[in-house]
Amino acid sequence: xxxDRLYLDHAATTPMLPAARDVMxxxxxxxxxxxxxxxxxxxxxxxxxxxRARIAAALGWNGHVIFTSGASEAIAIGLLRAKAGRVVTSPxxxxxxxxxxxxxxxxxxxxxxxxxxxRHSRLRGHDDQARVGTLLAIQHVNNxxxxxxxxxxxxxxxxxxxxxxxxxxxKLPLPDADMIAISAHKFGGPPGIGALLIRDLALIEPSGGQxxxxxxxxxxxxxxxxxxxxxxxxxxxxxxxxxxRARLDAGIEAAGGIIVAPDAPRLPVIASYRMPGxxxxxxxxxxxLAGISVSAGSACSSGSLKTSHVxxxxxxxxxxxxxxxxxxxxxxxxDSDMDRFIAVWKSMAERASQ
Numbered sequence: 253x254x255x256d257r258l259y260l261d262h263a264a265t266t267p268m269l270p271a272a273r274d275v276m277x278x279x280x281x282x283x284x285x286x287x288x289x290x291x292x293x294x295x296x297x298x299x300x301x302x303x304r305a306r307i308a309a310a311l312g313w314n315g316h317v318i319f320t321s322g323a324s325e326a327i328a329i330g331l332l333r334a335k336a337g338r339v340v341t342s343p344x345x346x347x348x349x350x351x352x353x354x355x356x357x358x359x360x361x362x363x364x365x366x367x368x369x370x371r372h373s374r375l376r377g378h379d380d381q382a383r384v385g386t387l388l389a390i391q392h393v394n395n396x397x398x399x400x401x402x403x404x405x406x407x408x409x410x411x412x413x414x415x416x417x418x419x420x421x422x423k424l425p426l427p428d429a430d431m432i433a434i435s436a437h438k439f440g441g442p443p444g445i446g447a448l449l450i451r452d453l454a455l456i457e458p459s460g461g462q463x464x465x466x467x468x469x470x471x472x473x474x475x476x477x478x479x480x481x482x483x484x485x486x487x488x489x490x491x492x493x494x495x496x497r498a499r500l501d502a503g504i505e506a507a508g509g510i511i512v513a514p515d516a517p518r519l520p521v522i523a524s525y526r527m528p529g530x531x532x533x534x535x536x537x538x539x540x541l542a543g544i545s546v547s548a549g550s551a552c553s554s555g556s557l558k559t560s561h562v563x564x565x566x567x568x569x570x571x572x573x574x575x576x577x578x579x580x581x582x583x584x585x586x587d588s589d590m591d592r593f594i595a596v597w598k599s600m601a602e603r604a605s606q
Contacts, residue, residue: 256543257543257544257545258543258544258545258589258592258593259545259582260544260545260546260579260580260581260585260589260593261545261546261547261578261580262521262580262581262582262585263395263398263419263438263521263522263547263578263580264547264580265437265438265443266437266438266439266440266582267440267582268437268440268441268442268478268482269440269441269481269482269485269486270485271481271482271484271485272436272440272441272442272478272479272481272482272485273442273478274481275474275477275478275480275481276442276474276475276477276478276481279299279473279474279477279478280474283296283299283473283474284296285470286299286300286470286471286473287462287470287471296473299473299477300471300473300476303473303476303477303479303480304317304319304476306480306483306484307447307476307479307480307483308449310480310483310484311421311422311426311434311449311483312425312426313426313432313449315449315450315451315452316449316450316451316452316453316464317447317448317449318447318448318449318450318463318464318466318467319445319446319447319463319467319471319472319476320445320446320447320448320467321444321445321446321472322435322436322437322443322444322445322446323348323416323418323433323434323435323438323446324348324435325446325467326433326434326435326446326447326448327346327348327349327352327389327414327416327433328348328352329448329456329459329466329467330389330414330431330433330448330450330456331349331352331353331387331389331414332352333456333457333459334387334412334414334431334455334456335385335454335455335456335457336385336386336387336412337385337386338356338357338385338386338387339353339356339357339386339387339388339389340356340357340358340359340386340387340388340389340411341353341356341357341358341359341388341389341390342358342359342361342367342390342391342565343358343359343361343561343562343564343565344361344365344367344391344394344399344561344562344565344566345389345390345391345416346391346395346416346418348416349389349391349416350561353389359390361565361566362566363566363567364399364513364515364516364566365394365397365399365513365516365562365565365566366399366401366402366516367390367401367406386409386410386411386412387411387412387413387414388406388408388411388412388413388414389414389415389416390403390406390413390414390415390416391415391416391419392415392416392417392419392420392424392427393417393419393420393423393424393519393522394419394522394562395418395419395522396522396524396560396562396563396578397512397513397516397518397522397523397524397562397566398419398513398518398519398520398521398522398523398524398580399513399516399517399518400420400424400516400517400518400519402517403415403427403428403429404427404428412430412431412455413427413428413429413430413431414429414430414431414432414433415427415429415431415432415433416432416433417432417433417434418433418434418435418438418446419438419519419522420519421434421435421438421439422434422438422439422440422482422483422486423439423490423519423521424519426449430450430451430452430455431448431449431450431451431455431456432448432449432450433446433447433448433449434446434447434449436475436478436479436482439482439483439486440482440485440486440583441475441478441479441481441482441483442475442478442479444472444475445472445475445476445478445479446479447479448466448467453466487583489583490519490520490521493520493521493581493585494520496520496581496585496586496587496589496590497518497520497521497523497581499587499590499591500523500579500590500593500594501514501523503590503591503593503594503597503598504525504594504597507594507597507598507601508527508528508601508605509525509526509527509528509597509601510525510526510528511523511524511525512524512525512526512563512566512576513566520581521580521581521582522578522579522580522581523578523579523580524576524577524578524579525576525577525579525597526572526575526576527575527577527597527600527601527604528572528575528604528605529575529601529604529605530575530600530601530604531574531575532548532574532575532576532577533548533574535548535575535577535600536548536577538596538600539577539596539600542596544592544593544596546577546578546579547577547578547580548560548576548577548578559573559574560573560576563576579593
């Protein structure tokens with residue numbers, strides 16, 4: 253990344269922490285297949301299981317850890333192989349959830365994007381028998397708005413809870429869920445590695461292969477070791493991030509911008525803003541020319557620049573939603589970065605209003 257560029261797209265991916273990078277480079281120089289029976293394979297297996305235990309400990313998780321290629325695969329395993337009669341989710345979920353739950357019931361959400369309880373939502377066939385074997389899939393932190401779902405207060409009505417924690421793991425305590433998806437490149441680990449955390453393996457159908465028969469393919473030991481190192485090296489920088497976002501919120505509002513879900517509980521490292529009169533597409537181009545990296549909606553779908561389904565579910569009309577960009581911070585983001593972004597925003601907003 254060029255030294256003069258300002259990277260404010262950490263929700264898409266955040267740079268690897270030095271500790272994780274060092275561990276991964278060391279592991280890549282000397283490792284073996286953890287499934288091999290020889291001495292090298294047994295040594296690799298020992299490192300793998302040690303990393304599994306360290307990751308669980310770092311996250312405060314007392315269940316099983318199944319390594320995957322990332323949160324998207326963890327979501328697919330958990331939702332497609334769940335022993336549940338039906339899946340219920342919300343309309344503000346990540347595309348990785350919506351893709352594998354087509355036709356599923358959707359919870360209603362408030363104008364802030366907060367999901368209503370299972371008991372109080374209008375669901376097809378919501379009698380007692382239909383609720384048996386229900387899996388409720390809800391994102392802990394929305395990847396576009398930063399809104400935190402109060403999963404501990406949602407009335408599950410006896411449903412199995414699957415929590416997409418790609419944006420919250422390593423930042424917030426894990427929710428009390430039955431299954432959780434995490435992704436290392438969101439908290440300073442390498443891309444291409446994640447995990448499905450699961451309380452009881454009996455909740456999903458096995459598929460054979462590695463990972464106790466629940467995920468086939470040779471484990472990516474260097475990346476797994478780096479993920480463990482990233483979790484252990486992380487710092488509590490959320491209070492500083494909250495101050496940065498407050499600074500940014502104030503500057504954007506002063507320049508005539510609109511904050512998305514300002515009154516909802518939000519993870520301090522993610523914020524979305526509307527610039528009236530200028531499309532998100534035009535904003536991204538102009539920010540990029542100014543040396544600033546931001547996104548419009550999810551990085552997984554922003555290449556197509558489709559109107560955000562999240563904002564649509566929150567009641568935003570298509571024209572307003574098409575003027576929203578996302579800003580997200582990392583541990584190295586500082587006050588001067590906010591001032592630089594605000595200055596560019598003001599200049600763009602002034603030109604758009606003329």
